[in-house]
Amino acid sequence: xxxxxxxxxxxxxxxxxxxxxxxxxxxxxxxxxxxxxxxxxxxxxxxxxxxxxxxxxxxxxxxxxxxxxxxxxxxxxxxxxxxxxxxxxxxxxxxxxxxxxxxxxxxxxxxxxxxxxxxxxxxxxxxxxxxxxxxxxxxxxxxxxxxxxxxxxxxxxxxxxxxxxxxxxxxxxxxxxxxxxxxxxxxxxxxxxxxxxxxxxxxxxxxxxxxxxxxxxxxxxxxxxxxxxxxxxxxxxxxxxxxxxxxxxxxxxxxxxxxxxxxxxxxxxxxxxxxxxxxxxxxxxxxxxxxxxxxxxxxxxxxxxxxxxxxxxxxxxxxxxxxxxxxxxxxxxxxxxxxxxxxxxxxxxxxxxxxxxxxxxxxxxxxxxxxxxxxxxxxxxxxxxxxxxxxxxxxxxxxxxxxxxxxxx
Amino acid sequence: xxxxxxxxxxxxxxxxxxxxxxxxxxxxxxxxxxxxxxxxxxxxxxxxxxxxxxxxxxxxxxxxxxxxxxxxxxxxxxxxxxxxxxxxxxxxxxxxxxxxxxxxxxxxxxxxxxxxxxxxxxxxxxxxxxxxxxxxxxxxxxxxxxxxxxxxxxxxxxxxxxxxxxxxxxxxxxxxxxxxxxxxxxxxxxxxxxxxxxxxxxxxxxxxxxxxxxxxxxxxxxxxxxxxxxxxxxxxxxxxxxxxxxxxxx
Numbered sequence: 066x067x068x069x070x071x072x073x074x075x076x077x078x079x080x081x082x083x084x085x086x087x088x089x090x091x092x093x094x095x096x097x098x099x100x101x102x103x104x105x106x107x108x109x110x111x112x113x114x115x116x117x118x119x120x121x122x123x124x125x126x127x128x129x130x131x132x133x134x135x136x137x138x139x140x141x142x143x144x145x146x147x148x149x150x151x152x153x154x155x156x157x158x159x160x161x162x163x164x165x166x167x168x169x170x171x172x173x174x175x176x177x178x179x180x181x182x183x184x185x186x187x188x189x190x191x192x193x194x195x196x197x198x199x200x201x202x203x204x205x206x207x208x209x210x211x212x213x214x215x216x217x218x219x220x221x222x223x224x225x226x227x228x229x230x231x232x233x234x235x236x237x238x239x240x241x242x243x244x245x246x247x248x249x250x251x252x253x254x255x256x257x258x259x260x261x262x263x264x265x266x267x268x269x270x271x272x273x274x275x276x277x278x279x280x281x282x283x284x285x286x287x288x289x290x291x292x293x294x295x296x297x298x299x300x301x302x303x304x305x306x307x308x309x310x311x312x313x314x315x316x317x318x319x320x321x322x323x324x325x326x327x328x329x330x331x332x333x334x335x336x337x338x339x340x341x342x343x344x345x346x347x348x349x350x351x352x353x354x355x356x357x358x359x360x361x362x363x364x365x366x367x368x369x370x371x372x373x374x375x376x377x378x379x380x381x382x383x384x385x386x387x388x389x390x391x392x393x394x395x396x397x398x399x400x401x402x403x404x405x406x407x408x409x410x411x412x413x414x415x416x417x418x419x420x421x422x423x424x425x426x427x428x429x430x431x432x433x434x435x436x437x438x439x440x441x442x443x444x445x446x447x448x449x450x451x452x453x454x455x456x457x458x459x460x461x462x463x464x465x466x467x468x469x470x471x472x473x474x
Numbered sequence: 475x476x477x478x479x480x481x482x483x484x485x486x487x488x489x490x491x492x493x494x495x496x497x498x499x500x501x502x503x504x505x506x507x508x509x510x511x512x513x514x515x516x517x518x519x520x521x522x523x524x525x526x527x528x529x530x531x532x533x534x535x536x537x538x539x540x541x542x543x544x545x546x547x548x549x550x551x552x553x554x555x556x557x558x559x560x561x562x563x564x565x566x567x568x569x570x571x572x573x574x575x576x577x578x579x580x581x582x583x584x585x586x587x588x589x590x591x592x593x594x595x596x597x598x599x600x601x602x603x604x605x606x607x608x609x610x611x612x613x614x615x616x617x618x619x620x621x622x623x624x625x626x627x628x629x630x631x632x633x634x635x636x637x638x639x640x641x642x643x644x645x646x647x648x649x650x651x652x653x654x655x656x657x658x659x660x661x662x663x664x665x666x667x668x669x670x671x672x673x674x675x676x677x678x679x680x681x682x683x684x685x686x687x688x689x690x691x692x693x694x695x696x697x698x699x700x701x702x703x704x705x706x707x708x709x710x711x712x713x714x715x716x717x718x719x720x721x722x723x724x
Contacts, residue, residue, distance in 0.1 A: 070585060081573060384569045387530065388583040388630065389558020391551045467530045471569065 068401075071394075075402040078374075089370045090410035092363025093450065097414025097443045098421055099356035104439045105422035107349025109431035114341045124164075124301045125197060126308055128156075128294040128315070131328030146289035147328040152318055153294055157193075160314060162307035164299045167194035170278050170292035176271065177243040178230035185226050186270045187244055189278020189292070195255075197297040205238040205253030208274055212252075216276040220249040223268040224257045242271075247281050249273060308333055353439075357446075363410065364450035371403050371458035382462055383470025396463035403455020404448060411447030415440050475542065476503035477637060477669055478527065483536035485522050485692075496522040498692040499536070504671065506637075509664040509702065511672045511683035519692035521642070524673045528561060528640045529553045541637050558586050562631025566643035568623040570615040576602060576626045577611040583634045601629040605659060621652035628659060639663065641672045645679055651707065657682045658705035678703075 079086040130147040156166045170189035175182055188194075192208045195201075203224070212219050222230075222237060231237045237251045258267040273282070283291070298307035308331050315329055375382070382395055419435050426433035485497040496519045504510055514520040525531040526538060529545055532553075538545040541560050548556065562583075563569075570579045580598040589597070602608055605625040615623050624644060631639050641660070645653035661682060664670055674680050681703045688695040 067588075380569070381571055384571060385582070385586075386554065387528075387557060387563050387569070389554050389586040389634075391554040391586070393551075394586060468525050471530075471565070 068397075071397050071401050072405070074398055075405050078378075078398075078402055079405060082374075085370060086406060089366055090406050090413070092366040093360065093407050093410025093447050094363075094414040094417060096356060096360030096363045097411045097447050098417035099359050100353055100443045100446075101415060101418025101435060101439060102421040102425065103352035103356045104349055105418070105433060105435050106425060106431070107345060107352050108434035108436060109422075109426055109429075110348060111342060111345040112432050112434060114345055124298040124304050124307075125334045126296040126298065126304065126311065127332040127334070128296060128311060129330050129332065130290070130293070131330070145328075146291050147319065148290045148294060148315075149288050150290055151288075152315060153290060155314060155318060156294065156296060156311060160307065160310045162298050162303040162310050164297045165193040165196045166294055166296045167191050167197055168275050168290045168292055169194060169295055170275055170283065170290070172278075172283050174244050174282065176226065176230060177246075178240070181230045183226060183229040185223075185229075187278070187282060188270060188272045189275040189282065190272055191275055194272070194295060197295050200258065201256050202253045203256045204236065205251070207253050207255075208272060213274040213276055216280055217274055218247065218249045218277055218281070219252045219273065220244070221253040221255060221272040222251055223255050223270045225266055225268040226271055227254055244271070244273070245282055304333060360443075360446060360450060363447075364407070364454040367403055367406055367451060368454035368458060370406075371399060371455055372461070374402070375399065375458045375462040378462075379465065379470050379473040382465050383467050383473065386465070386467035387471060392463040395465075396459045399459035399462050400452065400455050403459065404451040407447045407451025407455075408444070411444040414447065415444060418443070477506045477541060478502075478504040478671075479537075479539045480526070480533075481537045481539075483523075483526060483533040483538060485519075485526065485531070486534045496692055497526070497533070500689075500692070500694055502687065502694065502697070504638075504669065506669055507664075507667050509660070509670045509672070509682075509684045510687060511674060511680035511685065512687045512689060513674055513677065513680045514689035515675055518689045520673050520675075520689045522692075523689060524640065524642050524671075527638075527671060528563060528642075529556050554586075558583055559634065560637045562634065562636040562639040564624065564627050564631050564639065564641040564644045566646035568615070568620075568627045568647070570623055570626055570630075572615055575612050575614055576607060576618070576629075579615070579626055580630045580633050582630060587634060597633055598629070601633040602626070604632065605629045619652075620648050621655055624648060624652075624656055625659065628656070632663070638669045638671060641670065643674055644672065645674070645676070651710075653679065654705050654707050658707060661702065661705050 128148065131145055150168070153166055153168055156163055167190050172187055173184060174187045175184050176187075190208070191213045192210060195207045200207075202221070205221070207221055208219070211217070220242060222242075227235060227237050230242060231240070237254065240251050241248045242251060243249070255268070255272075260266055279291075296307065296311065298304040311331055312327070316327065319328055321327065385395060418440075422435055423433050425431070480500055480502045483497055483500045484495070487494045487496055498519075500519075500523060512520050512523060522531070526533055526545075527540075529540065529548070530553075532548070533546055536546070540556065543556065543560075545553070545556070557563075571582065577595070577598050580601050581594050584594045584597065599608070599611065602611060605628050607622060607625055607629065610618065610622065613622075615626070618626065624647075628639075639660075644660075645656055648656065657679065660670055660672070664684070670683075672680070672683055680686055681700070682705050683700070684702045685697070685699050687697045
């Protein structure tokens with residue numbers, strides 16, 4: 066008896082009880098669909114977090130000045146300016162793993178347009194900052210090096226600020242706004258970037274040259290940068306190397322011996338990103354294991370129905386044995402029946418799962434990520450469930466005594 | 475050498491604490507081409523004897539040799555193979571697979587023998603034609619009359635070209651006229667050289683055989699050759715012809 070014939074006999078037996086076969090398959094179907102949809106959702110969430118971080122720049126490093134200490138009270142990072150403009154210049158020019166570096170000075174200020182006002186964050190920086198964040202201009206230009214060198218009174222605006230001061234959709238290029246009563250000409254508007262993973266609105270800010278910031282908005286110490294440094298590595302893989310280079314460069318420039326504590330700190334965003342990713346990974350695993358339980362329940366359903374089927378068909382088994390079926394023929398017949406049920410459920414479940422995942426993805430605006438390995442695992446697992454839960458009923462059938470089976474009413 | 479030889483066969487069943495001796499030392503040998511009727515009342519042990527002859531069961535003690543093979547030492551798989559190749563069964567309750575066509579029912583033993591599909595179908599058709607059901611290949615058992623179902627069963631027994639056909643009360647579920655039809659078919663097979671073993675409790679059915687073995691209390695009471703009564707089917711009264719036609723249509 067070849068496998069094809071066994072399969073045909075199984076298929077015929079399943080066709081005789083269409084409703085029952087369908088309901089039995091439903092358990093596996095829902096299980097497989099759930100696994101695939103859940104993993105797709107988890108992957109979608111992961112991708113979203115990844116995208117959010119890559120929009121912040123995973124190759125991004127933030128250098129903060131050290132802490133102040135006065136009479137035992139330690140002031141925390143940034144409380145004491147230790148980073149100089151020369152440090153920035155050295156980072157920009159001397160380090161191989163560094164692509165861009167920019168100073169970021171910030172304060173809050175009231176902005177005035179013709180008939181509107183708005184309080185927002187004012188950043189003093191240079192054109193490199195936009196490169197580091199990979200932010201592009203929606204219209205106009207971003208800060209140029211001549212703006213920075215000349216201390217020009219120009220401003221690049223975030224979209225939210227444009228909305229508040231000029232009304233939605235207005236074109237502010239060339240117009241004048243006042244920051245702390247000093248007139249600035251609007252040269253550019255940034256692309257809309259939405260919220261940071263922490264809920265901060267990236268578009269609610271304006272950017273002016275760092276030199277103008279220092280001279281007009283917030284007079285700082287001449288030599289020191291009264292803010293932080295943003296640095297981007299040449300690529301994401303070089304981030305750690307860039308961090309080491311910055312640390313050793315600054316230790317050297319600040320004349321710190323091996324015993325001294327650093328008077329600055331370098332923060333690495335990819336650490337935060339990987340922690341977030343781990344979180345979503347855990348979520349995916351959790352969802353998938355809940356779905357796997359439903360697959361198991363589907364398997365028990367198959368076993369239940371196969372046991373009923375063996376009892377119902379005892380006489381058929383007797384007839385087959387009388388005309389020469391060996392125990393292993395009977396075993397194969399019932400095992401293939403269970404396997405067909407579970408595999409059919411698995412394949413339909415894959416379709417259902419992909420459909421569900423794409424529906425959910427379009428509803429939540431997530432990227433749909435159906436992992437082919439999960440599809441294969443789910444189908445394979447459903448087949449394994451069929452064999453595992455079909456084995457006991459099939460063995461029971463094959464061990465029947467032909468005389469008893471023939472006598473069964 | 476006899477085709478079928480039982481030597482001092484004992485079969486004991488354990489029913490809880492009591493052991494029931496269904497066969498108490500049966501010795502029987504059947505030559506090729508014989509038509510043997512085993513007769514006995516219920517509880518005589520004739521069914522147990524039939525199960526052992528049919529390789530569905532093994533003797534507790536004694537030996538059984540079928541076509542030169544010692545059955546008492548065979549494994550489950552070997553027994554299945556012997557049933558498949560050497561024996562053909564006909565049962566009282568037909569034992570056809572329901573919701574399966576006559577043709578596929580007849581194909582069943584060849585499926586387990588590994589006969590290729592085209593040969594299987596051709597042989598099954600030939601067997602059904604031989605029992606007069608060439609026109610009913612696609613009928614399911616519930617579309618056939620009792621006599622026709624039994625003929626499908628006989629075709630199934632014949633199709634694997636067995637050495638012996640075993641019939642266990644083959645007429646028990648049939649009316650007297652259909653019974654004679656089935657017996658006539660058996661006699662025809664006997665004339666063609668087939669070995670047949672028939673179990674029955676009805677003396678008139680046993681009279682169609684050429685040898686009569688009477689079993690009582692698990693032992694052979696008598697064993698003698700006889701001149702078989704020819705099975706002649708009486709002509710149908712006209713109203714019965716209409717009835718049978720209606721039955722055949724189901």
